[in-house]
Amino acid sequence: MCAVTRAASGRSPQRVRMVDVARAAGVSQPTASRVLSGDLRVTRESREAVLAAASEMGYVVNRAASSLAGNRTNSVGFVIAEPGSHLWGNPYFPRLMAGITAELNARRQQLVLFMPQSRVEERQLVDYLLAGHVDGVLMTTSRNRDPLLRALLDAHVPVVVGGRPIGIRGASFVDVDNERAAYEATLHLLDSGYRHVATIAGPPQTAAGKDRLVGYRRAITEREGKHAELREMVAIDFSQPAGEAAAADILMRWPDTDAIFAAADLLCFGALITLKLQGLAVPSRIGLVSFDDSEPNALSHPPLTSVSQPVERLGTTMVQMLFEQMAGDGQPRDEVLDTSLVIRESSTGPGA
Amino acid sequence: MCAVTRAASGRSPQRVRMVDVARAAGVSQPTASRVLSGDLRVTRESREAVLAAASEMGYVVNRAASSLAGNRTNSVGFVIAEPGSHLWGNPYFPRLMAGITAELNARRQQLVLFMPQSRVEERQLVDYLLAGHVDGVLMTTSRNRDPLLRALLDAHVPVVVGGRPIGIRGASFVDVDNERAAYEATLHLLDSGYRHVATIAGPPQTAAGKDRLVGYRRAITEREGKHAELREMVAIDFSQPAGEAAAADILMRWPDTDAIFAAADLLCFGALITLKLQGLAVPSRIGLVSFDDSEPNALSHPPLTSVSQPVERLGTTMVQMLFEQMAGDGQPRDEVLDTSLVIRESSTGPGA
DNA sequence: ACGAAGCGTGAATGCGCATTCACATGATGC
DNA sequence: GCATCATGTGAATGCGCATTCACGCTTCGT
Numbered sequence: 001m002c003a004v005t006r007a008a009s010g011r012s013p014q015r016v017r018m019v020d021v022a023r024a025a026g027v028s029q030p031t032a033s034r035v036l037s038g039d040l041r042v043t044r045e046s047r048e049a050v051l052a053a054a055s056e057m058g059y060v061v062n063r064a065a066s067s068l069a070g071n072r073t074n075s076v077g078f079v080i081a082e083p084g085s086h087l088w089g090n091p092y093f094p095r096l097m098a099g100i101t102a103e104l105n106a107r108r109q110q111l112v113l114f115m116p117q118s119r120v121e122e123r124q125l126v127d128y129l130l131a132g133h134v135d136g137v138l139m140t141t142s143r144n145r146d147p148l149l150r151a152l153l154d155a156h157v158p159v160v161v162g163g164r165p166i167g168i169r170g171a172s173f174v175d176v177d178n179e180r181a182a183y184e185a186t187l188h189l190l191d192s193g194y195r196h197v198a199t200i201a202g203p204p205q206t207a208a209g210k211d212r213l214v215g216y217r218r219a220i221t222e223r224e225g226k227h228a229e230l231r232e233m234v235a236i237d238f239s240q241p242a243g244e245a246a247a248a249d250i251l252m253r254w255p256d257t258d259a260i261f262a263a264a265d266l267l268c269f270g271a272l273i274t275l276k277l278q279g280l281a282v283p284s285r286i287g288l289v290s291f292d293d294s295e296p297n298a299l300s301h302p303p304l305t306s307v308s309q310p311v312e313r314l315g316t317t318m319v320q321m322l323f324e325q326m327a328g329d330g331q332p333r334d335e336v337l338d339t340s341l342v343i344r345e346s347s348t349g350p351g352a
Numbered sequence: 353m354c355a356v357t358r359a360a361s362g363r364s365p366q367r368v369r370m371v372d373v374a375r376a377a378g379v380s381q382p383t384a385s386r387v388l389s390g391d392l393r394v395t396r397e398s399r400e401a402v403l404a405a406a407s408e409m410g411y412v413v414n415r416a417a418s419s420l421a422g423n424r425t426n427s428v429g430f431v432i433a434e435p436g437s438h439l440w441g442n443p444y445f446p447r448l449m450a451g452i453t454a455e456l457n458a459r460r461q462q463l464v465l466f467m468p469q470s471r472v473e474e475r476q477l478v479d480y481l482l483a484g485h486v487d488g489v490l491m492t493t494s495r496n497r498d499p500l501l502r503a504l505l506d507a508h509v510p511v512v513v514g515g516r517p518i519g520i521r522g523a524s525f526v527d528v529d530n531e532r533a534a535y536e537a538t539l540h541l542l543d544s545g546y547r548h549v550a551t552i553a554g555p556p557q558t559a560a561g562k563d564r565l566v567g568y569r570r571a572i573t574e575r576e577g578k579h580a581e582l583r584e585m586v587a588i589d590f591s592q593p594a595g596e597a598a599a600a601d602i603l604m605r606w607p608d609t610d611a612i613f614a615a616a617d618l619l620c621f622g623a624l625i626t627l628k629l630q631g632l633a634v635p636s637r638i639g640l641v642s643f644d645d646s647e648p649n650a651l652s653h654p655p656l657t658s659v660s661q662p663v664e665r666l667g668t669t670m671v672q673m674l675f676e677q678m679a680g681d682g683q684p685r686d687e688v689l690d691t692s693l694v695i696r697e698s699s700t701g702p703g704a
Numbered sequence: 705a706c707g708a709a710g711c712g713t714g715a716a717t718g719c720g721c722a723t724t725c726a727c728a729t730g731a732t733g734c
Numbered sequence: 735g736c737a738t739c740a741t742g743t744g745a746a747t748g749c750g751c752a753t754t755c756a757c758g759c760t761t762c763g764t
Contacts, residue, residue, distance in 0.1 A: 015484075017750060028714040033752060041712060060483040064425065065750030067416035068719050078465070098469050105476065110485075113430070113465040117450050124457065131412035132367075133462075240621075241651055269592075273625055299593055369720060380744045385722060393742065417720030420749050 016059045024057060025049035036061060063110075072135050075110035076322060079125065079139040081148050091294045092311060096162060099315025100138060107323070109135075116148070126151045136322045141165060142206045158330065160322045162314060164207040172325055172332045174317045178208050181307045181339040182215025185289045186261050188305070188341055190223050193349045194259035194287045198231030200246040200271060202238055202263040209234075212263040212291065231257060235267055243270020251278065258350055259287035265294045268304060288346040303344035310337050368411045376409065377401035388413060415462075424487050427462035428674060431477065431491040433500050443646045444663060448514060451667020452490060459675065461487075468500075478503045488674045493517060494558045510682065512674045514666060516559040524677055524684045526669045530560050533659045533691040534567025537641045538613050540657070540693055542575050545701040546611035546639045550583035552598040552623060554590055554615040561586075564615040564643065583609060587619055595622020603630065610702055611639035617646045620656060640698040655696035662689050 022032035027046050034042050035050040053059075067073050078100060080093070097111075104111050112134055116122040126148060129137055136158035141149060145167035152159045153171055161173040182199075189197045199216040202209030213232065220228045233250045235242035243266060250257055251274070262268035268290035272282065280286050282302055290297060293308035317335055325333070374384035379398050386394050387402040405411075419425050430452060432445070456463050464486055468474040478500060481489055488510035493501055497519035504511045505523055513525040534551075541549045551568040554561025565584065572580045585602045587594035595618060602609055603626070614620035620642035624634065632638050634654055642649060645660035669687055677685070 031713060043712065062420070062750050063485055064416045064419035068414070068420050069752040071719070073416065094467070097465070097467055101465065101467050102469070105473070111465050113449070113453065113463050115446070115449055115453050117454070121457070133415055239648065241648060277628055296591065296593060383743060395742065414720050421722040423749070
């Protein structure tokens with residue numbers, strides 16, 4: 001009767017249960033549970049017997065039963081709360097998701113994806129996340145005082161943000177050292193012999209935009225004194241057309257500019273187009289350094305010097321911090337990852 | 353609000369259960385279950401009482417318990433099995449995911465994301481999906497005879513593919529009518545007065561690349577006879593640099609070309625850059641039609657005529673078909689969605 | 705040497721819900 | 735008028751696993 005019921009209800013009529021594995025291994029079901037969940041308080045004999053039986057019988061745990069009994073979902077939410085899809089143009093997101101999924105796989109956790117497209121969907125999402133359908137939340141946001149993040153923090157839902165959130169304190173986050181990276185990138189241009197280094201800055205409401213601009217300023221003033229001329233052009237977003245426009249504006253306002261630090265790859269591609277259209281050679285007339293080091297950088301003409309971010313590691317670190325937070329005292333923590341400058345032809349020096 | 357907050361912690365001893373709601377509503381727990389799962393065989397009185405009690409007590413179903421008892425997971429997998437991340441450069445994926453998540457939300461289903469980055473991860477993923485951790489699978493693939501898709505079909509896991517899969521029969525899929533769209537786009541250029549229409553085709557190993565090329569050919573030969581000159585330049589991928597190179601090749605090989613149909617937005621942006629560098633005015637000297645109609649098209653100079661795809665609807669349709677498949681006989685089915693041509697300045701005719 | 709502590713184990717319990725089944729209605733057939 | 739049916743409902747059951755608890759065994763410490 002029991003077998004009949006199982007056969008009728010599922011498409012796997014003879015689904016193997018943990019107790020079946022346990023019996024085959026000659027141990028009790030709780031012992032099998034301990035083995036399969038990595039509990040160390042099991043003799044090697046029992047462990048090996050269970051693992052052998054499990055693999056032989058093709059056993060896989062039933063996530064629902066595991067969750068129900070364990071009072072956790074074994075899944076974490078990933079919220080991409082970016083207005084529009086401007087950030088999808090660069091490879092940041094796929095790399096981040098690759099890092100996150102890899103680390104979650106290793107922990108046998110599921111990644112549940114959310115992309116709220118409107119205020120209404122966002123409210124529903126808050127309800128959903130607060131309802132305990134996930135154990136914790138990973139998110140990215142470029143909004144000031146993100147209400148979704150605020151709601152999660154207020155409800156004490158474990159959450160880790162990718163990139164420093166703006167306008168909200170008390171959130172755990174992982175970020176790269178944008179300021180230092182921009183500082184070093186600018187310094188590299190100065191060291192290569194360029195004299196009038198401008199920057200195409202990202203939107204000031206984003207942490208990345210802000211921090212990279214600060215790094216640029218620090219490099220310039222450190223080298224040229226407090227009265228150095230800062231040549232800053234803020235792009236309206238991280239897009240290529242914005243880069244084109246910003247580069248044109250820079251050249252119009254400061255015609256003797258001989259190097260540009262662009263705060264993102266797409267901005268740099270845009271700048272490169274403008275320079276080509278105006279017949280300005282790179283790197284002899286204008287030096288160029290970019291930020292992100294996406295794949296096309298190396299294939300560009302000329303290949304672009306660029307700041308390389310450990311995006312995958314950012315993702316894995318987010319996951320690690322989330323689990324620390326869920327296991328520990330829940331105190332907010334943050335981690336800042338280092339970048340590296342990949343030097344290519346676009347910055348080999350003026351007059352070459 | 354307080355009840356919701358308590359529920360968020362998961363480990364809360366006071367979590368509201370369905371039986372609590374039922375008691376408060378003066379009915380039995382099975383009746384509450386029927387109400388909350390949309391079963392119609394309940395009197396309006398019972399229904400209203402249950403819904404009122406549920407919302408008042410901040411009740412939310414426990415997905416794990418629901419899955420365990422119902423013998424289904426209430427979640428579907430979304431597999432992005434694209435090698436590298438070349439397809440992330442355009443807004444196709446975020447739009448597709450927006451459509452999918454919206455439809456799944458409405459059905460109270462979870463979206464579990466997978467992005468296998470290596471053969472090893474892919475094998476693990478197959479095991480995972482075959483283990484019954486999801487009820488069905490949505491996927492995109494641009495690979496010929498995708499082994500992951502093959503494995504899912506062989507194991508009779510419900511699956512719907514976004515875009516026509518190449519080299520595998522028997523899979524349900526949703527696609528847009530690429531051939532007809534390309535046909536109409538090419539015809540539009542001819543109707544606008546251009547005489548020598550070339551095309552930048554996508555990679556021939558992709559269905560989109562193939563079908564759009566076929567549509568171009570059909571339009572040309574239909575208008576100019578069987579001995580018409582086909583000016584086809586195949587791009588190595590759907591990237592902007594590939595578009596730049598292809599456009600340059602076209603102009604070198606057929607200098608009197610006066611219009612280009614590009615099989616993707618990024619290819620078209622690349623072509624536009626080449627045209628600008630060579631001083632060829634758009635649309636007076638060269639007409640341009642693109643494919644995808646991503647946001648930057650309208651902001652380009654000049655704004656680009658482009659084929660607009662109902663990508664969100666493609667996503668929602670994928671979900672609908674998946675559930676039909678799970679409920680029905682499991683026979684493969686496919687659906688082809690129509691596109692529309694958005695006419696802008698880039699194709700207003702020669703000599704204007 | 706003897707009690708204390710540590711360790712591996714299994715019987716029992718319950719997680720929260722969907723489903724089944726039998727019963728009690730009231731409506732409908734003849 | 736009674737038999738038939740459709741319909742709404744509740745008691746009982748079980749989904750598959752994690753956890754608790756108590757028991758026996760081993761290893762210490764003094």
